[in-house]
Amino acid sequence: MRLVVDLTRCQGYAQCAFLAPDVFRMRGDEALWYDPEPDDTQREQVLRAAAACPVQALRVEGVHTRPPARAKPSPRRDADALRHTGRIVIVGASLAGLRAATALRWEGFTGSLTMIGDEPHRPYDRPPLSKQVLDGWVPAQQTALPHLGDFDVRWKLGVAATALDLAAKEVHLADGGRVPFDRLLIATGVRARPWPHEAEAALDGVVVLRTRDDAAGLRQRLATRPDRVLVIGAGFTGSEVASGVRDLGLPVTVIEVGLAPLAGALGGVVGGDLRCGVTVTALEGDGQGRLRRARLGDGDVVDADVAVAAPGGVRNVEWLRDSGLAAGAWGVGCDAGCRAFTADGMVTDDVFVAGDVARFPHPLYDFEFLALEHWGNAVAQGEIAAHNMVSAQTDRWPHLAVPVFWSTQFGIEIKSVGVPTFADEVVIAQGSVAERRFVAAYGHRGRIVAAVAFDQGKWLQFYEELIVRSAPFPPDVRTVDLSDERRPVPARIPDHPIRNREATVVVTGHDPSERRARLVQGRV
DSSP: OOEEEOTTTOOOOOHHHHHOTTTEEEETTTEEEEOSSOOGGGHHHHHHHHHHOTTOOEEETTSOOOOOOOOOOOOOHHHHHHHHHOEEEEEOOSHHHHHHHHHHHHTTOOSEEEEEESSSSOOBOSGGGGTHHHHTSSOGGGOBOOOOSOOOOEEEESOOEEEEETTTTEEEETTSOEEEOSEEEEOOOEEEOOOSSHHHHTSBTEEOOOSHHHHHHHHHHHTTOOSOEEEEOOSHHHHHHHHHHHHTTOOEEEEOSSSSTTHHHHOTTTTTTSOOOOOEEEEEEOSSSBEEEEEETTSOEEEOSEEEEOSOEEEOOGGGTTSSBOEETTEEEBOTTOEEEBTTSOEEEEEEEOGGGEEEEEGGGTTEEEOOOOHHHHHHHHHHHHHHHTSOGGGOOOOOOOOEEEEEETTEEEEEEEOGGGOSEEEEEEEETTTTEEEEEEEETTEEEEEEEESOGGGHHHHHHHHHTTOBSSOOOOOSSBOSOOSOEEOOOOOOOOOOSSOSEEEEOSSTTTOEEEEOOOOO
């Protein structure tokens, strides 16, 4: 059997760990780990746990679940024809792609549905790769995502999409094949950014962590008990890997160029208790092709047998070059209804985008374009895109979900709602930073825009309601465990680096009917 827990909803009540202790485990006070593919002998216990979950966060394969009931759309002849006989292609066998495919069947789509993925695996869950898999509790191959309800898909796995022909409505594949479509969903996600020096990246012991195969390889290396593991980058992936390595009892060194771990996501106040600001200038081998040490920008040298490069991700958009879509290092631009933009800034009606690769405007954040690599965003955006692909213009929905993400590291469950990097101030609203159990509220120009909880996940829904109402900041509310540190301070959000100073587009033509924009393809 297969299951998945929506950890954006989970609040750590732990009923599942009591009812099925061989499948669910609590790490620390609120962090939940689970086996995504438990033995069938555990099915009865898992179903009881799913029924008992106060927030209904558990999903089990084969148990038919549907989205909340919504008003039925008014009939439209063209939309109705597409629902029954159309051809929909999803490029990206990912969480967003799988959730979109499931939602399409929920929506009553009975036409041809094809999913294309460059990996040979069917969609799997990535969060366990840096947690349960590195720990050795769950094998990497047992992280497949469950199919929720009825599912009928034509799979094309292990073959990458190489081009998109909008005029012919075809996706070109690496094996020479072409797949026609009436509607297309781009859900190609993000890949790990490789170590920038090719010769150093090729050293035995230098790895990244993004895919199931990456996780299996890293777990195998850690099982040999290396003398020291070096983690380069203290974002969420790097921090989770470091936590997992330490839990295994292995020496680990984390190098972060920023002012604090997670500063790029949470700012410099919440994560500012560790010293960073160091770069890795070179990785060196032993003359036999094996990693042996790293040289740092401050002159120090760190001996290491394994180096996990975690400097961020690269959005998978190269196959869209010359397609006419607004696709580049920033991702694929789309509107709030997930319809892709062309290079001219116009919206398409046949091409949609969802998940990590999408860049979309959010009204709550001054219509700023956001690109979110969050589990919850992939789920919500996949469902919105699916609905809009088979609905008439007047029946389409905007993607207005408030961003939510989580991370488990060093025995602490970190959860966030909203966009902390949009803020200019932060206040500790509840609890204590010193005790690592608190809620930090983030404000922008006098209104609350985000909240981050350390082992206080039950409060996130409360703060989400404040965010959607654009409530005043600092929040003037009566809650338990009020903090003594309720004075707002600057959020210390680092400036986003400029990738390059090259132009994004060039505009040609003089008459309005001839005016066109053309993308300038730079480095990703």
